[in-house]
Every structure is written in C-alpha cells, then in structure tokens.
Amino acid sequence: MKLIVHQLLRHGAEVLEIRLRHPQGQVLPPWSAGAHLRLQLPVADGQWLERHYSLIGTEGAAEEYRIAVLLDPASRGGSRWIHQQLVSGQALDVEGPFDSFPLQAEQGRTVLVAGGIGITPMHAMAHALNNRGQPFELHYLARSEERLVLLDELRALPNARLHLHVGAKPPALDALLGPFSPGASLHACGPSPLLNGLREHSAGLGWPISSVHFESFGARTQQGDRPIRVHLAQSSMVVDVQPGTSILDALIAADAFVAYDCKRGECGQCHSRVLDGSPVHRDVCLNPAQRAEGLCICVGWASSESLTLDL
Ligand code: FES
Numbered sequence: 001m002k003l004i005v006h007q008l009l010r011h012g013a014e015v016l017e018i019r020l021r022h023p024q025g026q027v028l029p030p031w032s033a034g035a036h037l038r039l040q041l042p043v044a045d046g047q048w049l050e051r052h053y054s055l056i057g058t059e060g061a062a063e064e065y066r067i068a069v070l071l072d073p074a075s076r077g078g079s080r081w082i083h084q085q086l087v088s089g090q091a092l093d094v095e096g097p098f099d100s101f102p103l104q105a106e107q108g109r110t111v112l113v114a115g116g117i118g119i120t121p122m123h124a125m126a127h128a129l130n131n132r133g134q135p136f137e138l139h140y141l142a143r144s145e146e147r148l149v150l151l152d153e154l155r156a157l158p159n160a161r162l163h164l165h166v167g168a169k170p171p172a173l174d175a176l177l178g179p180f181s182p183g184a185s186l187h188a189c190g191p192s193p194l195l196n197g198l199r200e201h202s203a204g205l206g207w208p209i210s211s212v213h214f215e216s217f218g219a220r221t222q223q224g225d226r227p228i229r230v231h232l233a234q235s236s237m238v239v240d241v242q243p244g245t246s247i248l249d250a251l252i253a254a255d256a257f258v259a260y261d262c263k264r265g266e267c268g269q270c271h272s273r274v275l276d277g278s279p280v281h282r283d284v285c286l287n288p289a290q291r292a293e294g295l296c297i298c299v300g301w302a303s304s305e306s307l308t309l310d311l
Contacts, residue, residue, distance in 0.1 A: 003028075003094045005086060006064055011149035013071075015117065016083055017056075020065045020094065030061040033128035034101035034121050034187075034215070037067060040093035043081045051078040054120040054189075054215075055097060056150065058127045065097075068149065070117035100262070101189070101215040103128055108183020110136035113176070113198060115190020116147065121215055122189055123150050130157040139176055141165040141190065170194065173201040180207040189215040192265065192299075195284040216264055216284045229306040232256055233275055247297040247307075256311060258297070265299035272297050277307035 003020040011017055020037075022028055034054070041049045053067040072079045086092075103125050110129060114122040119140060129136045138160050142148045145166055154162055165171040177186070177198070186207060188198050195214045202212050225243035230250070232239070235257070241250040248270050251258050261269040265283030273294040280303050283296035297309070 001094055002091045003065070005088050005090045005092065008086065008088055011068065012146050014147065015068050015070050015149045016086075017066060017068045018082070018086070020067070020092065021063060023091070025063065027061050027063055028065055029097065031055055031059055031065070031097035032099055033059045033103045033124035035059075035097040035099050035124075036101070036121075037065060037097055038095040040095075041078055041081050043077045043085075049078045049081070051082075052100075054101070054124065056120050056123040058131065059124060065094075068117070068120050068123075101187075101213070103187065104213055105129060105134065105136070105185045105187070106183045107134070108185065109181055110134060111177070111184070111186045112136060112138045113141070113186065113188035113190065113194075114138070115141045115188075115194040116143075117149075118189035118191070118194075118215070118217060119150060120189070122187070123154065125187055126154060126157055126160055130159045133159060135159045135161070137161045137163065139163045139165060139171070141170065141194065143168055170197065173197050174205065177202055177205055177207065179205050180211070185211050185213070187213045189217065192216050192282055192284050199284065214266060214284050216266055225301055226305070228277075228302045228304070231276075231306060231308040232311045233308055234311055243301075246299065247295075247301070249298075251297070251311070258311065260298055263298045265296050268296065270296050270298045273310035275308040275310050277302050278304040279307065 004023050006021040007019040009017040036052045036054045039051050043049050055065055056068055057066045069079050069082045071083045101121050112122045112125055126138055188195055195216055227242050230239045230241055230247055237256055239250050239254045241247050248260055259269050261267045266285050268285045271294050279295040280301040281291050282299040
C-alpha cells in the first residue's frame with residue numbers, strides 16, 4: 001500500500017521518527033506489539049532498497065503508523081536515504097504490518113531489554129503491557145544519554161519499572177536477569193553481542209528457551225570482511241559473495257535451493273552444514289553444537305577465502 005509521510009520528528013542527532021498515514025485518511029490495518037513494516041525505498045534511479053522497521057507506540061488500529069530509524073554509520077543506503085532524502089508529504093510503498101516478534105508474556109515476571117535502537121519493538125511491548133495493567137521491567141541500554149530516545153513516553157507508563165544502563169560497558173547480565181521464576185518471560189532486541197550474552201546468561205540461570213524471545217538488528221557486514229567463494233557440494237555450484245551481500249542472498253540470486261525465513265539470524269531456518277572453511281557466526285539462535293556443525297548463512301560469513309556448504 002502507499003502511505004504518506006505525515007510527520008518527521010527528530011529524536012537526538014541519530015534517530016528520525018516517521019509517522020505514516022493513509023492518503024485518504026483511512027484507519028490503517030491493526031497491528032500487534034513487536035510487528036514491523038517493510039518499506040521499499042527508492043534510493044536512486046531505478047534502484048530500490050527494502051528495509052524493515054518495528055512499529056512503535058500503541059498496538060491496534062490507528063490513523064497512523066510510527067517507526068523510528070537510526071542513522072547507521074555503516075548504512076548501505078537505507079537509513080542514510082531516510083535521514084537525508086525523505087520529506088514530509090512523500091508517498092512510500094509499505095507492506096505489512098507483519099507479526100515478526102510477538103509479545104509472549106504470561107502473568108509472571110516480565111523483562112524487556114533494549115539495546116540502542118532495539119528500543120523500538122520494546123516501546124510497543126511496553127505500551128501493550130502497560131495497557132493490559134501488567135507490571136514489567138524495561139532495561140534500556142545505550143552508550144550515552146543522548147542516545148536514549150522516546151524516554152518521556154516510557155517514563156509516563158505507570159506499570160513500567162524503567163532501568164537505564166548508560167555507558168560503553170554493558171551491565172552485569174546475571175544481575176539484570178536474576179534466576180528464572182515460573183511464568184517469567186524475557187523479550188530483548190539489540191545488537192547480536194548483547195543478545196548472545198543474554199542467551200548465555202539466561203541459560204545459565206535456568207531460563208528455559210521457551211521463555212526467552214529475541215529480535216536482532218544491526219549491520220552484519222563488518223569492516224575487514226573479505227569476498228568469499230562458496231562451493232555447494234550437492235549441487236556443484238560455485239558462487240562468489242562480496243561483503244555487503246549475505247551468503248543467503250547470493251545463493252538465492254544464483255538460483256540455489258536454500259531454506260530461510262527471518263534473514264536476520266534469529267530462526268535457524270537457513271542453518272547449513274559447513275564441510276570445509278572457517279565460518280564466522282553472527283546469528284543469535286544457534287547453540288554451540290549447531291555452530292560446530294554449520295552456519296546461519298543469512299548473517300554468517302567466513303574468515304577463510306572459501307566455504308563449502310552441504311547444499
Ligand atoms: S533465515 Fe532465519 S536465521 Fe537465517
């Protein structure tokens with residue numbers, strides 16, 4: 001559907017909130033906390049980029065959708081285009097909302113953890129829990145106070161116990177999580193090192209995997225990544241992959257048969273057995289045994305020049 005940029009609001013130097021409305025002012029399809037929109041961005045002549053952004057605010061049917069976009073220094077064009085080119089009144093191609101990260105809180109202790117711009121789905125979950133009358137903890141981590149956004153709205157939620165963790169050093173995750181208690185749930189969104197830390201510490205404290213829910217974000221390409229040659233053992237294909245393109249996308253483009261779902265290292269659907277080479281893991285879903293055997297090719301990379309997959 002086409003939606004119109006109704007308003008652009010700056011939150012600090014790095015985050016831009018976008019409010020989208022129907023061109024004729026119709027009420028928009030309802031959404032649930034944790035849902036995201038898929039935007040098609042016309043970044044250059046004939047070139048489009050697809051980007052996903054979590055909805056913020058109060059779930060349900062409403063006259064506008066709100067998203068908040070961080071200007072990513074490693075941007076391949078999406079967030080930079082939004083911050084520098086998008087103007088009020090512009091029409092955007094929008095798909096969704098998609099329920100990618102549903103809130104699964106019972107009546108027990110409810111813990112939300114947000115790292116940086118990972119506050120966006122947590123902002124929606126905080127509003128949903130608050131409106132249900134359910135008390136919850138929200139731990140919000142940021143490198144500096146200027147990077148904390150949407151704080152006024154969060155502070156206004158009476159059922160929220162807001163904990164701000166500001167600084168380059170992450171908080172002690174054992175203390176933040178505490179031991180598991182029946183009915184407790186953890187939802188977290190942030191960069192993969194934070195989520196990997198939460199996954200390890202929660203397992204060590206007895207949190208069952210069914211009570212732990214993650215959504216990751218962030219540029220998975222890292223400086224220093226080099227091109228890799230991927231050999232597919234079963235189909236005898238060879239695909240060269242450049243940094244900036246995921247192995248999965250390169251294989252899809254080459255018409256290889258691959259399974260996938262989230263494309264964000266969260267679901268494990270794209271886990272592929274590695275027969276040769278040195279994989280670099282950037283997912284947030286695999287356990288050590290799965291990592292020893294294979295790689296999530298939607299986010300993973302290799303430190304070797306080539307990688308042979310059992311595909
Ligand atoms: S597609 Fe979900 S982890 Fe790769």
